[in-house]
Amino acid sequence: MPRRNSIPILLLTGFLGAGKTSLLNHLLGNDEGLKVGVIINDFGEVNIDSMLVAAQTDTALELSNGCICCTLEGENLDDAIGQLAHQGSRLDYIVVEASGLAEPRELATMLRLLKNNYAHFDALVSVVDADNFEKNNQTNENAVSDLAVTDIVIVNKVDLVDAPKLADIRKAIRLANPKARLLEASHGRVDFHLLLDLEEKPSAQLNLKAGHHHDHDHDHEHNHEHLHDRFQTVSLSTQEPLDPRKFEAWAADLDPAVFRAKGIIFFGMKGIGQKFIFQAVGKRCSLKLDEWEMGQTPQTDLVVIGTGLDEEAVRKELEQLVDSSPDDVSADTLMDILKYK
Numbered sequence: 001m002p003r004r005n006s007i008p009i010l011l012l013t014g015f016l017g018a019g020k021t022s023l024l025n026h027l028l029g030n031d032e033g034l035k036v037g038v039i040i041n042d043f044g045e046v047n048i049d050s051m052l053v054a055a056q057t058d059t060a061l062e063l064s065n066g067c068i069c070c071t072l073e074g075e076n077l078d079d080a081i082g083q084l085a086h087q088g089s090r091l092d093y094i095v096v097e098a099s100g101l102a103e104p105r106e107l108a109t110m111l112r113l114l115k116n117n118y119a120h121f122d123a124l125v126s127v128v129d130a131d132n133f134e135k136n137n138q139t140n141e142n143a144v145s146d147l148a149v150t151d152i153v154i155v156n157k158v159d160l161v162d163a164p165k166l167a168d169i170r171k172a173i174r175l176a177n178p179k180a181r182l183l184e185a186s187h188g189r190v191d192f193h194l195l196l197d198l199e200e201k202p203s204a205q206l207n208l209k210a211g212h213h214h215d216h217d218h219d220h221e222h223n224h225e226h227l228h229d230r231f232q233t234v235s236l237s238t239q240e241p242l243d244p245r246k247f248e249a250w251a252a253d254l255d256p257a258v259f260r261a262k263g264i265i266f267f268g269m270k271g272i273g274q275k276f277i278f279q280a281v282g283k284r285c286s287l288k289l290d291e292w293e294m295g296q297t298p299q300t301d302l303v304v305i306g307t308g309l310d311e312e313a314v315r316k317e318l319e320q321l322v323d324s325s326p327d328d329v330s331a332d333t334l335m336d337i338l339k340y341k
Contacts, residue, residue, distance in 0.1 A: 014127030022188025085119035151282030241268025263302035
């Protein structure tokens with residue numbers, strides 16, 4: 001289990017020209033105060049025309065907004081991440097671009113086995129070039145099969161293809177990975193709330209709340225391009241225990257419109273009163289045992305993040321997770337908390 005406050009790592013893959021660099025520049029140029037560390041092959045990939053450089057060394061480029069770019073020249077992956085993830089690091093996220101490094105499966109495995117105590121693997125995101133989908137699949141025989149291990153697929157350049165071709169691309173991706181979350185984009189512009197594990201604070205009140213963020217994101221320097229998908233959130237905050245069996249069944253079958261779900265979970269006496277940390281990205285989810293802080297009131301604070309959500313349906317699903325018989329504690333209803341350590 002990653003230590004508290006460790007930096008999440010997003011692995012970014014995609015064929016040459018798919019739009020990874022556009023996505024990287026979009027993340028680095030964010031105006032929400034997000035500090036991103038990027039491991040790339042060449043500083044030339046970073047569009048610094050509109051970003052001031054605060055400091056530069058042979059292997060690191062620090063931007064004035066707090067983001068840092070690091071190259072792999074003469075470094076192995078552990079060492080490169082060590083430059084970004086260390087005690088005192090102020091980064092919110094690390095993005096590793098897979099281009100020229102290794103196959104996605106291999107690199108994802110390397111990141112899962114990372115020895116750095118200040119960072120942990122979070123998600124694998126693949127960028128697909130809609131305009132050259134068939135051509136790239138012929139050039140790279142593993143292009144489609146590699147999608148089987150991804151968490152989120154971004155179909156980029158959708159503005160360059162017609163509806164029938166886009167439908168065929170979606171079908172091919174679904175065949176390769178039925179559970180992958182799918183986003184569509186132009187110029188690599190996506191709402192990074194759907195990609196990154198950011199601190200979406202659920203309400204502290206004892207009820208369910210939904211947030212719908214649907215307004216277009218305009219960039220006055222990019223011809224008013226808009227994001228194709230904007231994130232929505234539905235959250236649950238309650239001191240009533242959740243039903244362990246209902247929760248596990250819900251987590252195992254998340255709505256495909258859900259990109260992320262996370263939070264603190266309280267199962268009452270069926271969970272031996274313990275605190276659990278829940279994380280889900282795409283089709284992967286985990287539930288880990290944790291400890292309540294001194295004076296902390298046991299309660300569930302859970303947030304679901306997605307796009308195209310039926311908010312009322314998600315609201316009802318979360319409400320139904322509350323245990324209707326929390327005092328019915330027996331050998332059959334108790335959780336085996338040791339498997340969540």
